[in-house]
Amino acid sequence: MGPMIDDNIMPLFVINGFLEAGKTQFLQFTMDQDYFQADGRTLLLVCEEGDTEYDPKLLKRTRTDLVAIDSLEELTPAKLEELEIRYNPERVLLEWNGMWNQDDLKLPKDWTVYQQVTIIDGSTFDLYVKNMKPLLGAMVRNSELIICNRCDGIEDLEGMRRTLLAMNNQAEIVFEGEDGEITQISEADLPYDMSADVIEIAPKDYGIWYIDCMDKPDRYRGKTVEFTGMVLKSDNFPKNYFVPGRMAMTCCEADMTFLGYVCKAREAKNLETRQWVKVRARIEYEEWQDYEGVGPVLYADMVEPAKPIRDIVQF
Numbered sequence: 001m002g003p004m005i006d007d008n009i010m011p012l013f014v015i016n017g018f019l020e021a022g023k024t025q026f027l028q029f030t031m032d033q034d035y036f037q038a039d040g041r042t043l044l045l046v047c048e049e050g051d052t053e054y055d056p057k058l059l060k061r062t063r064t065d066l067v068a069i070d071s072l073e074e075l076t077p078a079k080l081e082e083l084e085i086r087y088n089p090e091r092v093l094l095e096w097n098g099m100w101n102q103d104d105l106k107l108p109k110d111w112t113v114y115q116q117v118t119i120i121d122g123s124t125f126d127l128y129v130k131n132m133k134p135l136l137g138a139m140v141r142n143s144e145l146i147i148c149n150r151c152d153g154i155e156d157l158e159g160m161r162r163t164l165l166a167m168n169n170q171a172e173i174v175f176e177g178e179d180g181e182i183t184q185i186s187e188a189d190l191p192y193d194m195s196a197d198v199i200e201i202a203p204k205d206y207g208i209w210y211i212d213c214m215d216k217p218d219r220y221r222g223k224t225v226e227f228t229g230m231v232l233k234s235d236n237f238p239k240n241y242f243v244p245g246r247m248a249m250t251c252c253e254a255d256m257t258f259l260g261y262v263c264k265a266r267e268a269k270n271l272e273t274r275q276w277v278k279v280r281a282r283i284e285y286e287e288w289q290d291y292e293g294v295g296p297v298l299y300a301d302m303v304e305p306a307k308p309i310r311d312i313v314q315f
Helices: 023-031 058-060 079-089 122-131 133-140 157-167 202-217 266-270
Strands: 008-015 042-046 064-068 091-095 111-121 145-149 172-177 224-232 240-251 256-260 277-288 293-307
Touching: 008 023, 023 091, 023 111, 042 079, 058 064, 064 079, 091 240, 111 122, 122 133, 122 145, 122 157, 133 157, 145 157, 157 172, 157 202, 202 224, 202 240, 202 256, 224 256, 224 293, 266 293
Parallel strands: 008 091, 008 111, 042 064, 042 091, 111 145, 145 172
Antiparallel strands: 224 240, 224 277, 240 256, 277 293
């Protein structure tokens, strides 16, 4: 832990999630692990009172000072700098209040979020997705790790996974039940026929296909799909390439984004941005400049004009 962190930077570890998701338990477990021990002091900022109290012996043993933060207004860069001077910690842990929008978190200049983990209670996930998606999106958006606990008996873990990946496709997602990690997620019945020679992706299923295609390369490599999308072209693309895609709402109205995969087609040079096309293409996985690594690359054997789709992609 220690040597990787610049001495001039205050590393902040953020643990977020809604009330009673299990943040305190997760933090206490982590603080007790050998790999998480620090030479200096740790400042623990707790933004909501849950059912679980922090163990005073654990705090003493790990040289941790706990400070309660009662309101988002109180959590200013000036206040954080004041706490840094008072406690002189080597690092800061922040247990975030799920009812505050994390986009509103402002840090002092020399503080940096070193790692962020979101804890989700699988049994109440659907409720929060329906009623508080913007708050959930703000928490999940920059998390490296998302731990979904209490997942016993939940039928559609694949659906939960896709919803989270739509908000953050870089996160590692772990599902846990009473007996530990659930690794065998049954392949949810996809709404299209994976065994067809040409897999037809209906407009309403575009979001499911887009996420699943990124997430499960072995399932799609070499398969042929057919879908309707809007053309995006860029001067940065090599000749014969364009991106067919759709506008999607990954979280809330403010989070509109264009989702598409790069496509090679001899028709590309005649296409105009914003034009609608039906594409039939084979899916391969290759390095591509905009993917920051390997991702789906489509090889089209048909691109033809199509009627626009008015609906926004939902997840």
